[in-house]
Amino acid sequence: MRCHVLLPTLLLPLALAANAADDSLNERLARSAEAIQPKAVAWRHDIHQHPELGNQEQRTAALIAEHLRQLGMEVQTGVGTTGVVGLLKGGKPGPVVALRADMDALPVLEATGLPFASTVRQQYLGEERPVMHACGHDAHVAILMATAEVLAGVKEDLPGSVKFIFQPAEEGPSDYAYDGERHFGARQMVEAGVMKNPEVAAVFGLHVTASMPTGLIGYRSGPVMASSGDLHIRVHGKQTHGAQPWDGVDPIVTSAQIINGLQTVVSRQTNIMPAPAVVTIGTINGGTRHNIIPEEVVMTGTVRTFGDEVQQRVNERIERTAKGIAESAGAQAEVKIIDSYLTTTNNPELTERMVPTLRRAANDHVVVSPMVTGSEDFSFYANEAPGLFVFLGVTPMAQMGKAAPNHSPGFLVDDAALVTGVRALSMLASDYLLQTRPDH
Ligand SMILES: [Zn+2]
Ligand SMILES: [Zn+2]
Structure with a gap:
């Protein structure tokens, strides 16, 4: 007092x-x-x-x-x-x-x-x-x-x-x-x-x-x-002649499906009300010739989120989407995300x-x-x-x-x-x- x-x-x-x-x-x-x-x-x-x-x-x-x-x-x-x-x-x-x-x-x-x-x-x-x-x-x-x-x-x-x-x-x-x-x-x-x-x-x-x-x-x-994650996806297929795709597993078509699938990680699977998130594929490389279905395709990209929890969840969904789509095509996807910035x-x-x-x-x-x-x-x-x-x-x-x-x-x-x-x-x-x- x-x-x-x-x-x-x-x-x-x-x-x-x-x-x-x-x-x-x-x-x-x-x-x-x-x-x-x-x-x-x-x-x-x-x-x-x-x-x-x-x-x-x-x-x-x-x-x-x-x-x-x-x-x-x-x-x-x-x-x-x-x-x-x-x-x-x-x-x-x-x-x-x-x-x-x-x-x-x-x-x-x-x-x-x-x-x-x-x-x-x-x-x-x-x-x-x-x-x-x-x-x-x-x-x-x-x-x-x-x-x-x-x-x-x-x-x-x-x-x-x-x-x-x-x-x-x-x-x-x-x-x-x-x-x-x-x-x-x-x-x-x-x-x-x-x-x-x-x-x-x-x-x-x-x-x-x-x-x-x-x-x-x-x-x-x-x-x-x-935060910034460096995304690296390697899609393994089975190489074959471009005229007989049924003899192989096409990693190019699989990669196209993965890229489309990844668009739903933010638009359908992430709550963007508190903060935005971004998933971008920046490079895609595969193939050597117009009539060969290649063995593999490599894609890189970037993942941007706000907050550790969202970062973790978005990373998991990317991995699940890429691997699930690859599996459905008979291919395999290796997914690596290096969290380079918090x-x-x-x-x-x-x-x-x-x-x-x-x-x-x-x-x-x-x-x-x-x-x-x-x-x-x-x-x-x-x-x-x-x-x-x-x-x-x-x-x-x-x-x-x-x-x-x-x-x-x-x-x-x-x-x-x-x-x-x-x-x-x-x-x-x-x-x-x-x-x-x-x-x-
Ligand atoms: Zn700068
Ligand atoms: Zn700077």
């Missing part, structure tokens, strides 16, 4: 003093994010001109490690292949918050015409291919390098530590071939112990997108990006708590995003600790609706968005630490 009387009189001045200190810290972060913008742009252009495929990011990793060391951080290199992890220890005790960027590029021939366009070629699945930062991971690296410098400048006032995670192979290892042995970058990092020693209490990340205007931040509480789920409490920070970082240019059927291996960190993954628009307003999407040869990043990214990550980290400090 007494507390009701005492709280306003005794605790309010303390709370106000703490908020005033937080405000001045935020102002310092904002000023510093502005000041570092030219450096962030220079880093992005340099990294854009020297893109590297998944697990081959040596040059990018060296650049990052050198920068973090210059900032006085403890730096680990070669984490989960080429990953770099830096730990910034704040001046006061408190928890550890992690910020993550991905370093890898894509096997895409750049057609932007930029003065710093890539002409790089690298090995991809055993072949030399042109390489481009077509998903904007160059911007992610530049934003996180700048954020590291901004936070290092206020480290005496941070109650806790910030772990900077620069991971390889978000788009997958460049020697990945459905064997399930080589993992995607975030999973390699988690398996290498990046969320431990010291233990991470919360993790934040962002992704640039051509579908939103420059500086706009999009967030969503709960499931935001789909559903990216933003922790609802953490999201709600950090929305005011996002608003401040983006000067109120904040929207709630729709669910996205694309996938992100940020999901592996968010599976270990509460996570929040947001989208950052990088298309000038005048180009909205016309800009080339992520992963395309004409994909562009408006450099003016970088400062919002730096503000967002640095303020998310500092606000989280200030709100979680022992005396708060």
Whole structure:
């Protein structure tokens, strides 16, 4: 009872003093994010001109490690292949918050015409291919390098530590071939112990997108990006002459029936009221000649769902459908689904708590995003600790609706968005630490 009387009189001045200190810290972060913008742009252009495929990011990793060391951080290199992890220890005790960027590029021939366009070629699945930062991971690296410098400048006032995670192979290892042995970058990092020693209490990340205007931040509480399963179906038949199909078992007709059957996994067998699901067959290969019924057909595809339970159920239905149809034709189907990404789920409490920070970082240019059927291996960190993954628009307003999407040869990043990214990550980290400090 007494507390009701005492709280306003005794605790309010303390709370106000703490908020005033937080405000001045935020102002310092904002000023510093502005000041570092030219450096962030220079880093992005340099990294854009020297893109590297998944697990081959040596040059990018060296650049990052050198920068973090210059900032006085403890730096680990070669984490989960080429990953770099830096730990910034704040001046006061408190928890550890992690910020993550991905370093890898894509096997895409750049057609932007930029003065710093890539002409790089690298090995991809055993072949030399042109390489481009077509998903904007160059911007992610530049934003996180700048954020590291901004936070290092206020480290005496941070109650806790910030772990900077620069991971390889978000788009997958460049020697990945459905064997399930080589993992995607975030999973390699988690398996290498990046969320431990010291233990991470919360993790934040962002992704640039051509579908939103420059500086706009999009967030969503709960499931935001789909899980992704790599589907591989091998249909064994019995080879025979194309003129006498009754002497064999036709895997081509069987595959056609399987493809049709798979259309009912989502449309007839999955409750899509809470969230969508997608099953797509992307390749089909079989046969050598017009008048030979081949021995086998191989199909590959992708499975997108939101949530482990649905993912499990859809996988089971795909297997049941493919095997059942093959059996009815006297053929056999081998079905393999490698779950390469989990559903990216933003922790609802953490999201709600950090929305005011996002608003401040983006000067109120904040929207709630729709669910996205694309996938992100940020999901592996968010599976270990509460996570929040947001989208950052990088298309000038005048180009909205016309800009080339992520992963395309004409994909562009408006450099003016970088400062919002730096503000967002640095303020998310500092606000989280200030709100979680022992005396708060
Ligand atoms: Zn991508
Ligand atoms: Zn990406």
